[in-house]
Amino acid sequence: MVRNLVEVSAVPKDDLDDLVALWMAAKVDAGVPVEVAARFAGDGRFATAMSRPDVFAHVARIDGRPVGYVMTSENPFGLSPEPEIAVEQLYVEPSARRHGVARSLLCAVVGLAERSGSDVIVSNVPTQSREAHRFFARLGFSSVIVRRVVGTSALRRRLAPTGGVGAAVDQLIRRRRSLRAVASRAS
Template structure:
C-alpha cells in the first residue's frame, strides 16, 4: 500500500482554526481535560504565542485534512553558545501516526533552522514518552540534559526554612514517640 502524501505548510490566518483544533486534541491526548484545554484556547494563549517573533508553526495535512502540527522557536533562552531552533510542540493525530507526518513536520522545522542560520535543533521530550524518545533518537537527537519540573507550591514548601523551635519540637516529639515504643531502650543508660 502506497503512503499517502503529507503536505506541510507554515501556519497562516486561514490555518489557525485547524491548528487550534489539533492543539486541543493534543492536550486531551496528553491527559488534560477538554474544559481546561478549551479555556487555554479561549483566553488566546495559543494564538498570541504563534504571533511572537521567532516562533514558527506548521500544519500537516493528508488529503486536505489537518493531521498534525509543529511549533518551533528560535533560541528560546538565548543561553546556548550556538543559534538553535527548539521544537516546542510536535503532535500527530492517532489515526495519522506511522505515515511520515512527524518526519515531514521535522523536515519543515529543519528547513526553517537552516534558513535562520541555526546550527542546532533541540526538542524537549517527556521522559515517560517511550515512543517519542525512540523517534527522536532514531533521527539523531541525543540526550543532553535532564529537565526537572516542580510546582511552585511544592517548591515553596521545600524552600520554607524550618524554624529553630519547630526543629526542636520535632526532635522532642520523635524522642517521645521512640521512648513509648521501646520503653526498655529508653531506660538504658549508655
C-alpha cells in the same frame, strides 16, 4: 502498503483555525478535559504566543485534512551564542501515526533552521513517552540535560527555614530512611 502524500505548510499568523483544532486534540489526547483545552485556546494565550516573531508553526495534511503540527521557537532562552531552533510541540493524530507525518514536519523544521542559520535543533521530550524518546533517538537527537520540574508550593515548603513541625517531620523521615539502610545492609 500505500502511504498517502503528506503535505506540510507554514501556518499564517492570521489563520490559526487548523492549528488550534489540532492543539486542542493534542491536549485531549494527553488527558486534558475538552472544556479545559477549549478555555486555554480561547483565553488568548495561544494567539499571543503565535504572534511572537520567533514562534513558527507548520501543519501536516493528508488528503487535505490536518493531521499534525509542529511549533518551534528560535533561540528560546537567548543564552546560547549559536542560533538554535527548539521544537516546542510536535503532535500527530493517532490515526495518522506511522505514516511519515512527524518526519515530514521535522523536515520543515530543518528547512526553518537552515534559513535562520541555526546549526542546532533541540526538542524537549516528555519523560513518560518511550515512543517519542525512541523516535527522536532514531533521528540522532541525543540527551543533553535532564529537566526537573517542581510545584511552586512544594519547593517553598522545602526551602522553608528549618525548625517547627516541618523540620521535625523531615528529621523523622531522614531517621527512618537511615534505619532502613542500616537494616538492609545487615541482612
